[in-house]
Amino acid sequence: MSTQTQESIVALKTEGNKLFTAKKFKEALKKYQEVLKTPNVPADVSLTVRKNMAACHLKLKQYKQALEYASQVLELVPMDTKALYRRSQAHEALGDLASAFRDMATASRADPSNKHMASEAGRLMQIVAGDMQEKQTTAGLSKDMVHKVLSGDTIDTKKQALKNCIVLARDEPGAQQLMKSGFVYTDGHDAPQRLLPLIESSDDEIRLHLLYLLSALAENSVNRAIFITQLIHQKAKTHIGNIFLQGSEKLVNASVRVYAKSLESVTSNEEVVAAAGSTITAILEAIIDVIKNRKLSLHARSAAVNAVMTNSKRFGVANRFIELGGVRALLILAALSPSPLQKQRRNENDSATSPAGLRGVISVTLQHIYESTKKKGLPDQQLVADCSNQVKNPATVKHQVFESILRNCHLSWFFKRFVDDPVANLPAANVLITIMAAVVDIGNQIMEQQDIFGHLMEMAKQSDLELQCAAAEAIASAASDKKRARGVMMEGFPVLKGLYSKDLPAPIRVRALCGLCKMASVGSGAKNLRSMSETSMLNLAKKLRPFLLDSTQDQDIRKWASEGMAYLSLDADVKEYIVGDTDVLNAVHQVCLGEACLQLCFGFYANTDMTIQFSMANMLVNLTNSFDKPEMTEEHEQLKKLGKFAGENIPEPHEKDADDFVALRVDTLIKRNFVTALVQLAKSQSDGTREQIARVLLAMAEKQDHRGVIIAQGGARALLELARQNSEKGKIKAAHALAKIAITSDPTIAFPGQRAAELVQPLVQLSRSPLSLSCDALVLTLFYTVSFVLDLTTQWTNIILRERNGLMMFEAAMAMTNLASINDDLRNKLLHEKAVARLEDMMFDEDPLIRRAATEALCNCFLSEKIYDQFAKRDAPSFERLKLWILFSGVEQDDFDLPTCRAASGGLAVLSSSSDVCQRILEEKQGIQVLKELL
Numbered sequence: 004m005s006t007q008t009q010e011s012i013v014a015l016k017t018e019g020n021k022l023f024t025a026k027k028f029k030e031a032l033k034k035y036q037e038v039l040k041t042p043n044v045p046a047d048v049s050l051t052v053r054k055n056m057a058a059c060h061l062k063l064k065q066y067k068q069a070l071e072y073a074s075q076v077l078e079l080v081p082m083d084t085k086a087l088y089r090r091s092q093a094h095e096a097l098g099d100l101a102s103a104f105r106d107m108a109t110a111s112r113a114d115p116s117n118k119h120m121a122s123e124a125g126r127l128m129q130i131v132a133g134d135m136q137e138k139q140t141t142a143g144l145s146k147d148m149v150h151k152v153l154s155g156d157t158i159d160t161k162k163q164a165l166k167n168c169i170v171l172a173r174d175e176p177g178a179q180q181l182m183k184s185g186f187v188y189t190d191g192h193d194a195p196q197r198l199l200p201l202i203e204s205s206d207d208e209i210r211l212h213l214l215y216l217l218s219a220l221a222e223n224s225v226n227r228a229i230f231i232t233q234l235i236h237q238k239a240k241t242h243i244g245n246i247f248l249q250g251s252e253k254l255v256n257a258s259v260r261v262y263a264k265s266l267e268s269v270t271s272n273e274e275v276v277a278a279a280g281s282t283i284t285a286i287l288e289a290i291i292d293v294i295k296n297r298k299l300s301l302h303a304r305s306a307a308v309n310a311v312m313t314n315s316k317r318f319g320v321a322n323r324f325i326e327l328g329g330v331r332a333l334l335i336l337a338a339l340s341p342s343p344l345q346k347q348r349r350n351e352n353d354s355a356t357s358p359a360g361l362r363g364v365i366s367v368t369l370q371h372i373y374e375s376t377k378k379k380g381l382p383d384q385q386l387v388a389d390c391s392n393q394v395k396n397p398a399t400v401k402h403q404v405f406e407s408i409l410r411n412c413h414l415s416w417f418f419k420r421f422v423d424d425p426v427a428n429l430p431a432a433n434v435l436i437t438i439m440a441a442v443v444d445i446g447n448q449i450m451e452q453q454d455i456f457g458h459l460m461e462m463a464k465q466s467d468l469e470l471q472c473a474a475a476e477a478i479a480s481a482a483s484d485k486k487r488a489r490g491v492m493m494e495g496f497p498v499l500k501g502l503y504s505k506d507l508p509a510p511i512r513v514r515a516l517c518g519l520c521k522m523a524s525v526g527s528g529a530k531n532l533r534s535m536s537e538t539s540m541l542n543l544a545k546k547l548r549p550f551l552l553d554s555t556q557d558q559d560i561r562k563w564a565s566e567g568m569a570y571l572s573l574d575a576d577v578k579e580y581i582v583g584d585t586d587v588l589n590a591v592h593q594v595c596l597g598e599a600c601l602q603l604c605f606g607f608y609a610n611t612d613m614t615i616q617f618s619m620a621n622m623l624v625n626l627t628n629s630f631d632k633p634e635m636t637e638e639h640e641q642l643k644k645l646g647k648f649a650g651e652n653i654p655e656p657h658e659k660d661a662d663d664f665v666a667l668r669v670d671t672l673i674k675r676n677f678v679t680a681l682v683q684l685a686k687s688q689s690d691g692t693r694e695q696i697a698r699v700l701l702a703m704a705e706k707q708d709h710r711g712v713i714i715a716q717g718g719a720r721a722l723l724e725l726a727r728q729n730s731e732k733g734k735i736k737a738a739h740a741l742a743k744i745a746i747t748s749d750p751t752i753a754f755p756g757q758r759a760a761e762l763v764q765p766l767v768q769l770s771r772s773p774l775s776l777s778c779d780a781l782v783l784t785l786f787y788t789v790s791f792v793l794d795l796t797t798q799w800t801n802i803i804l805r806e807r808n809g810l811m812m813f814e815a816a817m818a819m820t821n822l823a824s825i826n827d828d829l830r831n832k833l834l835h836e837k838a839v840a841r842l843e844d845m846m847f848d849e850d851p852l853i854r855r856a857a858t859e860a861l862c863n864c865f866l867s868e869k870i871y872d873q874f875a876k877r878d879a880p881s882f883e884r885l886k887l888w889i890l891f892s893g894v895e896q897d898d899f900d901l902p903t904c905r906a907a908s909g910g911l912a913v914l915s916s917s918s919d920v921c922q923r924i925l926e927e928k929q930g931i932q933v934l935k936e937l938l
Contacts, residue, residue, distance in 0.1 A: 008041065008042075008043070011041065012038055012041055012044060012045075012048060015034050015035075015037050015038045015041070016034070016035070016038055016048065016051075016052060018034050019031045019032075019034030019035045019038070019052075019055065020055070022034060023055065023058070023059065026062075028059040028062045028063050029059075029063065031055070031059050032056060032059045032060075035052045035055055035056045035059070036056075038052050039052060039053075046079075050076050050079065050080065050083070053072045053073075053075050053076050053086075054072070054073070054076055054083070054085050054086055054089065056068075056072045057069045057070075057072040057073040057076075057086070057089040057090070057093070058089060060072065060093075061089060061092055061093060061096075064096070066093045066096040066097050067093075067097070069089060069090075069092070069093040070090055070093040070094065070097070073086045073087075073089045073090035073093060074086075074090060077090065082109070082113045084110045084113050084114045084117070084120070087106045087107070087109050087110035087113070088106070088107065088110050088120060088123075090106050091103045091104075091105075091106035091107040091110065091123070091127070094106060095127070097154075098150055098154075100127065100130055100131050101131055103127055104124065104127035104128055104130075104131045107120060107123050107124040107127050108124045108127075108128070110124075111123075111124040148164045148167045148168050148171065148181075149164075149168070149181065151163075151164035152164045152165055152168060152201075158206055158209065161201075161209060162206075162208055162209060162212060165209065165212035165213060165215075165216055166212060168181060168216050169212065169215050169216050169219055172216055172219035172220050173219055175223060175224075178219065178220055178222075178223075178224065178227070181220065182220070182227065201213045202242045202243075203242060207251060207253075207254060210246070210254060211253055211254055211257055214254070214257035214258055214260070214261055215257055215260075217231050217234075217235075217261045218257070218260040218261045218263075218264040218265075219264075221261060221264045221265040221268055222264045222267065222268060223268060224268055225268055225269055225271070225275050225278075225279060227268070228264070228265040228266075228267075228268035228269050228279075228282070229265075229269060229279055229282045231261065231265055232262075232265050232269075232282050232285055232286055233282075233285075235261065235289075236285050236289070240289075243258050243289075246258050252302055255300075255302060255303045255306050256306055259290075259293075259306040259307055259309070259310045260310075262286050262289055262290055262310055263309075263310040263313060263314060265282070265286055266283065266286045266287070266310070266314045266317070266320065267313075267314055267317065269282050269283055269286075270283065270314065270317035270318045270319055270320055271317075271318070272318060273318050273319075275318075276318045276319040280319075283319060283320070283323055284323065284327070287311075287320070287323055287324055287327050287329065288327060290307045290310055290311060290329075291307075291324075291327055291328065291329050291332050293306075293307035294307045294308060294311075294329070294332045294333065294336055295332050295335070295336075297339075301340075301341070301361060304336060304361075305360075305361050305364060308333065308336070308361070308364050308365055308368055309364060311324060311329065311333075311368050312364060312367055312368040312371060312688065313688055315368055315371035315372050315375060316371050316374065316375050320375070321371070321372040321375035321376050322375075322376060324372065325372070325376070330369070330372065333365050333368060333369065334365075334434050334437065334438075336361070336365065337361075337362050337365045337433055337434050337436075337437040338430035338431070338433050338434045339430060339433075340361050340362055340433060342469040342472055342473070343472060343510045343557075343559050344468055344469055344472055344508060344510055344511075345469075360558070360559070362433065362436060362437050362440070363440065365437050365441075366437050366438075366440035366441040367440075367441070367688075367689060369437070369438065369441035369442070370440075370441040370442060373441060373442055425458070425461050425462045425465050425467070425470050426465075426467065426470065428458055428459075428462060428470075429462075429469060429470060429473055432459065432462065432473040432474065432477050433473065435449060435450065435455070435477055436473070436476050436477050436480055439477070439480040439481060439483070440480060443480070443481075443483050443484040444484065446480065446481070447481055447484050450477075450481055456481075456491075456494065456495075459474045459477050459478060460474070460494070460495075460498055462474035463475065463478070463498045463501075463502060468507065468508060468511065471502060471507065471511050472508075472510055472511045472514065474498075474502075475499060475502050475511055475514040475515045475518065476514045478491065478495040478498060478499060478518055479499065479514050479515070479517050479518030479521060479563075481495070482495065482518050482521035482522050483521055491522070492522040492525070495518065495522070496519070496522055499515040499516075499518045499519050499522075500515070500519060502514075502515035503515040503516050503519065503546075509550065509557070509560050510557070510559060510560060510563075513547075513550050513560050513563040513564055513567075514563055516543070516546060516547060516550070516563075516564075516567055517547075517563045517564070517566050517567035517570075519543060519567075520543050520547065520566075520567035520568070520570045520571050521567070521570045523539060523540055523543055523570075523571065524570040524571055524573050524574065540571060540574050540576060540577055541576060541577065541580055543567070543571060544568065544571050544577050544580055544581070545580075547564050547567050547568050547571070548584075548586075548587060550563070550564035551564040551565065551568060551587065551590045551591070551594070552586055552587070552590045558615075561594055561615070562615035562618070565591070565594055565615055565618045565619055565622070566615070566618040568581070568587075568591075568618075568622060569618040569619070569621045569622040569625070572621075572622045572625040572626060573625055574657070575657035575658075575659035575660045575664070576657070576659065578625060578626050578659065578660075578668060579659055579664070579668075581622075581626065582626060582667075582668045582671045582672070588671070588675055589675070591619065591622065591680075592675060592676070592677060592680050594615065594619060595619045595677075595680035595681075595683060595684050596679070596680055596683055616684055616687045616689060616692045617687075617689060617691055617692045617695070619680075619684060620684055620687075620691075620692045620695035620696055620699070621695055623672070623677070623681070623695070623696075623699045624695045624698050624699055626668050626672065627665065627668065627669050627672070627698075627699050627702040627703070628660060628665045628702070629698035629699050629701060629702035630698070666706070669702055669703055669705075669706070669709070670706075672703070673703060673709050673712055676716065678700075678703065678712060678713055678716035678717070678718045679716050679717070681696050681699055681700055681718065681721065682716065682717045682718060682720075682721040684696050685721040685724065685725055690728075690729055690730045690733065691730070693725055693728070693729045693730070693733050694729055694730045694732055694733030694736065695733075696721075696725060697722070697725045697726075697729060697733045697734075697736035697737040697740065698733075698736050700713065700718055700721070700722055700725075700736075700737070700740045701736050701737070701739050701740040701743075703718075703740075704740040704743040704744055705743070707747050710743065710744050710747055710748060711748070713740075713744065714744065714748060714752070714753045719741070719744055719753050719754060719758075720758065722737045722740050722741050722744070723737075723741065723754070723758060723761050723762065723765070725737035726738045726741060726764075726765035726768075727761075727765075734765070734768065735768070735769060735811070737765065738765035738766060738768055738769035738815070739769055739811055739814065741762055741765050741766065741769075741818070742765075742766055742769055742811070742814040742815050742817070742818040743814060743818075745762060745766070745817075745818035745821055745822065746814060746817045746818050746821060750762065750821055750822055750825060750829075751825060759822065759825065759829060760828065760829060760832050762818070762822065763819075763822065763829070763832045763833055763836045763838060764836050766815045766818050766819055766822075766838070767815075767836050767837065767838045767841060769811050769812075769814075769815040770811070770812050770815035770816065770819075770838075770841050770842075770845065771841060809848075809850050809852075809853060812845060812848070812850075812853050813850070813852050813853050813856050816842060816845060816853065816856035816857045816859075816860050817856045817859075817860075819833060819838055819842065819860045820856060820859045820860040820863055823860055823863035823864045823866075824863045827866070827867050827868075830863070830864050830866060830867035830869075830870060831867055831869055831870075833864060833870075834864070834867065834869055834870050834873075839861065839864055839870055839873070842857045842860050842861050842864070843857075843861070843881060843884060845857035846858055846861070846884075846887055846891075847887075851900050851903065854891075854900075854903055855900055855902050855903040855906065858888075858891060858903050858906040858907050858910065859902070859906040861910060862906045862907075862909050862910040862913070865910055865913040865914060866913070871913070871914070871917075874914055874920075875914050875916075875917035875919060875920055876917065876919055877919040877923075882919070882923070885911075885914070885920060885923050885924075885927075886927060888907050888910055888911050888914075889907075889911065889924060889927050889929060889930055889933055890929065890933075891903055891904060891906075891907035892904055892907040892908040892911055892933050893929060893932070893933040911924070
């Protein structure tokens with residue numbers, strides 16, 4: 004190396020040092036870089052310059068570069084103290100405290116005389132020790148995971164960190180810690196930019212996990228839901244749109260889930276809806292845009308419909324959805340949905356999305372919107388009349404959903420586009436089918452306009468298979484309305500019979516056959532009111548058999564076969580045929596499990612067909628006779644005789660619907676493990692299906708021997724969920740089944756962990772269930788036919804209601820007795836849920852069994868100090884009710900009951916540890932006498 008070159012290197016280095024001293028770090032870096040670019044730089048100079056460059060980067064807070072230059076030095080001189088010191092500083096700034104301590108400790112050992120390094124090593128050791136302890140906490144774990152998500156060195160590190168964040172975000176405390184750890188709120192308004200690199204990632208798994216995390220964070224938090232909606236709407240809308248266009252089912256589902264969970268959080272109550280109006284609008288607009296976008300896959304649009312369906316009954320969603328044109332978008336999607344035949348011609352296997360399944364989900368969504376916006380007190384007949392009047396005067400329609408459908412949507416097709424050209428009628432027929440599946444009354448009212456039924460008949464006569472399929476489905480759907488089924492039967496029966504008899508594709512034939520089954524089922528609940536003979540009913544069931552048994556059949560075909568069999572199962576002969584045919588029963592079981600597994604495999608927004616779930620549940624209700632019906636009483640028989648005397652054709656139950664036959668059918672279902680099928684079907688999003696499942700499980704729980712099987716196969720756990728989320732009647736049915744299980748089973752085994760505490764609220768609800776009676780069509784016909792002959796209406800109703808409600812109250816109290824015997828936590832839970840107050844009221848009931856059960860339950864509750872204090876102190880709220888306990892303890896009562904006496908005297912014995920209670924017993928006129936009797 005020449006002398007001139009050496010002098011140049013020294014001069015550059017010296018100038019760089021001066022600039023560093025003057026705190027001109029960027030200028031100093033340039034001089035040091037010039038040194039390194041000079042050829043043949045001496046090794047010692049190169050090392051010194053690199054250490055100086057590391058120092059410059061530290062001053063500029065460019066920690067990764069500082070780490071890099073210090074590491075270059077240490078590769079050549081592992082014990083260089085300056086390089087170790089500076090790399091330690093860089094590690095600490097980047098959050099890698101363990102590496103920072105390791106480098107500083109090494110530097111301190113290399114230069115023991117340097118007290119500053121020893122002090123820094125000690126400081127870092129304390130921080131690392133504290134950090135290790137903190138990492139064992141939720142806060143520490145969340146902080147560590149967030150750091151790896153945002154600054155992970157590798158893709159795999161980020162993926163694993165995101166997975167861990169998702170697990171943590173599923174619990175509210177964990178979600179809050181993630182937010183505090185800077186995942187979203189750090190840097191204020193710059194936060195969205197920090198997440199954008201992950202949303203833009205080319206790795207689908209990274210994007211998928213990020214979307215799962217966002218949906219988990221949005222759940223159950225209004226503030227987080229609003230923030231995340233703004234994040235997507237303002238900064239990531241294009242990226243989410245690209246996800247939909249790419250068509251990956253997992254990514255589409257995850258994207259929709261973010262919208263749905265955000266919508267769920269911001270519609271939790273009316274106050275939140277009022278405050279988050281703009282957020283709700285933004286979410287719904289985004290969902291409607293997906294539904295409208297014809298460039299997207301059928302699956303993507305179906306997932307968006309599912310998001311609306313699952314939230315359509317929440318505060319403010321239905322009305323806002325209508326205002327934004329959502330109903331119109333749904334009906335356009337239904338009109339243009341592919342024919343079920345198209346799928347068969349492509350020879351595709353079952354998937355999460357099918358054309359018919361899509362229309363089914365749209366129908367359920369419309370039904371939910373209809374129920375959410377229906378005005379209280381508006382009868383269905385009036386609603387149908389209002390919709391019919393819309394043809395003449397749109398302003399007269401009183402129901403918002405169908406005002407929107409009739410006026411703003413494409414129902415003009417029914418009046419303008421049902422023309423002489425059958426091919427042009429296909430989109431209108433698709434919409435009609437969708438509406439009939441939502442509210443059959445409305446669909447049939449529309450069908451009666453301007454000979455639309457005639458147009459459907461013409462479609463059925465065409466050679467075009469898609470037209471025949473649509474016509475068969477529309478006519479079969481019209482037959483679902485029992486009030487009009489006989490009228491539809493007169494014109495539609497020969498058409499459907501012809502379509503079934505021809506050599507046509509299976510989707511057409513099974514729809515026609517299902518329609519025939521619906522027509523045949525009219526009046527089949529009563530032997531003497533059948534529209535077809537017993538032989539005809541069984542023949543139809545046998546014709547459905549091959550469609551149901553062939554597992555290679557399209558899901559849509561098995562759905563229609565299941566629906567037809569469900570209608571036929573109203574007839575007792577068909578019920579016996581179903582349970583007697585092992586292959587049919589196995590096929591029904593497989594269909595139940597198949598639908599549930601489809602939903603589990605494809606996630607919360609899988610396009611499972613709601614109608615097949617309801618059909619399966621309905622069939623099981625018919626097989627177990629678990630529909631509402633009054634007990635056979637003397638009053639019932641008297642009404643029956645009066646009806647016959649009046650010349651009415653009174654419905655007569657089938658002999659195969661007697662209790663012995665029903666019990667054998669239930670036994671068969673239990674042996675065939677149908678509890679597992681019910682548990683899976685209970686995960687349906689349809690309240691109608693869930694109510695039916697609760698009915699069947701209640702019927703199965705009637706027999707004590709079945710309750711262990713129900714527990715073992717997950718039925719008890721499913722019932723807890725059914726008691727929480729269901730129709731009002733479904734909640735009562737599920738609670739009643741839970742009570743039966745809790746009476747004869749150890750609650751700690753049947754309901755382990757916290758599930759026993761979850762049982763309390765359904766039991767309290769059951770004990771307070773309103774006196775209500777909902778009878779099947781057969782009984783209602785009988786009741787209203789003869790009510791004019793003898794004014795027994797009130798008397799008969801009260802007797803039946805009393806018996807039903809009394810049994811529920813009694814079994815609820817018995818179950819609470821079992822729960823109160825376990826531990827203080829459950830006893831205090833009973834107090835918190837106001838079960839104690841309810842039990843006190845039940846002690847005044849006129850039924851001695853209810854009084855006994857309530858007294859026994861309260862006696863067990865007295866083991867809780869909190870409940871004991873409510874009775875044992877003179878100023879306690881229930882102290883004055885001790886008089887009733889004293890009276891119940893006496894043996895000389897008119898309606899003496901020994902178990903009640905024992906429970907009451909046991910309760911008094913527990914309470915008598917209080918001097919106030921002892922004094923109260925002595926003050927009572929009959930107190931001493933009762934004590935003598937007990938002795």
